[in-house]
Amino acid sequence: QLQLQESGPGLVKPSETLSLTCSVFGGSISSSDYYWDWIRQPPGKGLEWIGDMRYGGSPYYSPSLKSRVTISMDTAKDQFSLKLTSVTAADTAVYYCARHPRGSTYFDPWGQGILVTVSS
């Protein structure tokens, strides 16, 4: 059974870069059949898709975050990563990694999520 797990700092200072990693267990990210996604949820608010990437493909980013986001993959470790630059308090959220199949964009499974707080 595929499982995803987010890791990274829980506290980031304003103007710095948020860096998170999603580790994939029970499967490989080296399949062109799936996209690997980042999604976030500010405390008490709704869900926002950040972007995705597929093995052998180019990443897609939400236009609202595109200038600050980079998603990359490390196939040797079955991990994919998120970098978000120039963070502000508005970037405080629970960050989830997830997967969706090529041709059908429903997110399943999801990681447990990691709370990242932007504060000095």
Added chain:
Amino acid sequence: DIQMTQSPSSLSASVGDRVTITCRASQSISTSLNWYQQRPGKAPKLLIYAASSLQSGVPSRFSGGESGTDFTLTISSLQPEDFATYYCQQSYAVPYTFGQGTKLEIK
């Protein structure tokens, strides 16, 4: 971006009730609509994909429907574990967008 509007934002119901949550898309999205359940402190869980297909392992009391740009999630007989927040999500176009959520509470 495609806007997804859910109604109601919150709903009180009792165990055994039949409830329906609605999601309206700001433009045509065919049947590219998914539903998730989120319990407090947990990640969302996929319930329905492609408007009406039940995800494996999800109880059959959950069902999805669509009529044009309006989509519904129906729970036929509420169980205690169903009290949670529900989100719709369009998968028609990037950026993929979610509704604002419907919180289902115990009456």
